[in-house]
Amino acid sequence: MLDVCDVAFHRTQPPAARERSRSRVELDRTRIVVEDGAVVACSGAWTRTVSVPGGAALPMAGVTLVSVLPTHRRRGLLSAMMAAQLADARDRGEPLAGLWASEGAIYGRFGFGPATRTRRTAIARGVPLRTPPTAADGPVRLVATADAHPLLAPLHDRLRADRAGVVSRTASWWRQRILLDEPPGGEHSALHVALHADGYAIYRVVAAGDTTPAAAPTEVVVRVPELVALTPASRRALLGFLTSIDLATRVELHERPVDDELGLLVAAPQDLRVLHEADALWLRILDLPALVAARSWAADAALVLEVGSDDPALAGRWRLEVGPDGGAATRVADAADLVLRDRDLASIALGGTSPIALLDAGLADERRTGATAALDAAARTPRAPWTIDVF
Numbered sequence: 158m159l160d161v162c163d164v165a166f167h168r169t170q171p172p173a174a175r176e177r178s179r180s181r182v183e184l185d186r187t188r189i190v191v192e193d194g195a196v197v198a199c200s201g202a203w204t205r206t207v208s209v210p211g212g213a214a215l216p217m218a219g220v221t222l223v224s225v226l227p228t229h230r231r232r233g234l235l236s237a238m239m240a241a242q243l244a245d246a247r248d249r250g251e252p253l254a255g256l257w258a259s260e261g262a263i264y265g266r267f268g269f270g271p272a273t274r275t276r277r278t279a280i281a282r283g284v285p286l287r288t289p290p291t292a293a294d295g296p297v298r299l300v301a302t303a304d305a306h307p308l309l310a311p312l313h314d315r316l317r318a319d320r321a322g323v324v325s326r327t328a329s330w331w332r333q334r335i336l337l338d339e340p341p342g343g344e345h346s347a348l349h350v351a352l353h354a355d356g357y358a359i360y361r362v363v364a365a366g367d368t369t370p371a372a373a374p375t376e377v378v379v380r381v382p383e384l385v386a387l388t389p390a391s392r393r394a395l396l397g398f399l400t401s402i403d404l405a406t407r408v409e410l411h412e413r414p415v416d417d418e419l420g421l422l423v424a425a426p427q428d429l430r431v432l433h434e435a436d437a438l439w440l441r442i443l444d445l446p447a448l449v450a451a452r453s454w455a456a457d458a459a460l461v462l463e464v465g466s467d468d469p470a471l472a473g474r475w476r477l478e479v480g481p482d483g484g485a486a487t488r489v490a491d492a493a494d495l496v497l498r499d500r501d502l503a504s505i506a507l508g509g510t511s512p513i514a515l516l517d518a519g520l521a522d523e524r525r526t527g528a529t530a531a532l533d534a535a536a537r538t539p540r541a542p543w544t545i546d547v548f
């Protein structure tokens with residue numbers, strides 16, 4: 158099965174990486190398609206939760222390993238596997254399924270919509286911060302990657318309460334994916350963990366560009382796959398630390414939220430450059446009443462929502478009654494105030510896309526004036542949803 162994944166994703170995994178992949182597979186939620194005794198397609202899922210607005214964690218099937226051999230593509234194998242995968246998730250009582258899409262055209266037809274976005278940003282070494290860190294912000298210390306998991310996990314849990322879209326982690330995910338010190342090749346440092354009382358940064362210093370001895374100057378990049386800082390002091394301390402590492406030329410921050418407060422911390426806004434922005438977690442709603450009851454709502458709204466979907470458990474009209482005291486979705490036969498596709502409803506589920514933007518894009522059909530604005534005000538979240546883990 159993992160051979161099929163390698164062919165589909167155009168990669169070769171070294172034996173150690175293959176063994177780690179093998180050990181993480183949840184066999185009881187993995188599907189293969191066999192033809193003449195050979196595997197030709199597969200898909201799987203991780204058993205996870207995802208944080209929703211307000212800080213609750215909802216069970217989510219993290220769909221992964223989706224692969225069809227190039228000789229067997231476009232015959233409906235993915236469609237069949239996805240139907241089985243979603244039915245299985247629903248049987249397990251998971252209100253959501255989520256995935257990272259390799260190509261944007263694949264998953265909308267199955268009711269998935271992009272719910273979070275991610276950014277890669279760069280800051281030159283030594284740029285002034287608006288409020289430079291002081292001793293009162295507390296120290297940053299380096300901890301060994303082997304000791305880091307128990308120190309970082311509670312901070313990651315605090316992040317999950319603060320931000321929607323953050324996916325839960327298992328111990329092996331921490332060990333094999335987040336804190337694995339496997340050198341990427343070329344000139345590079347070990348993986349380092351910088352710890353503050355209220356945050357941490359995982360980073361590696363790498364030489365980028367031409368690294369032959371004759372070539373100068375070389376770009377030396379502090380590459381930060383993960384920076385979690387939960388207080389203003391920890392943001393100042395960790396950003397100040399990363400931007401002042403000797404011999405480096407710049408800091409590159411991966412998987413940042415689109416409303417990253419670090420952009421406000423640099424003295425000149427243009428000092429933080431956005432290198433790349435893309436869709437991150439795609440969500441599929443399996444149980445609308447469970448989602449509506451679990452997430453928080455910023456304002457009162459009452460409307461009849463009609464959901465367009467191939468999934469009979471989601472399609473149809475729902476009365477949404479939501480507000481700061483909670484929310485409920487119940488099936489009704491009344492006329493619709495607002496009509497949306499399932500994939501677009503998934504996009505607004507965590508606050509990452511605004512209903513008004515969907516209306517402006519012609520993707521929502523408003524049948525009662527004001528219904529979209531009411532849903533928009535209710536679904537708003539103080540912070541943009543954020544997904545760090547790519548799976």
Ligand SMILES: CC(C)(COP(=O)(O)OP(=O)(O)OC[C@H]1O[C@@H](n2cnc3c(N)ncnc32)[C@H](O)[C@@H]1OP(=O)(O)O)[C@@H](O)C(=O)NCCC(=O)NCCS
Nearest residue numbers: 165223224225230231232233234235236257258259260262
């Ligand atoms: C993406 C992939 C899994 C699709 O599998 P598949 O078995 O060919 O998909 P299906 O035959 O079930 O396709 C169902 C529909 O989706 C469309 N579709 C599938 N993959 C698509 C793609 N990459 N881009 C656009 N449309 C796509 C098909 O055309 C078909 O449309 P139709 O019903 O209108 O005819 C397969 O091409 C693959 O393994 N790709 C490489 C690895 C990869 O990207 N995996 C996804 C990881 S997130």
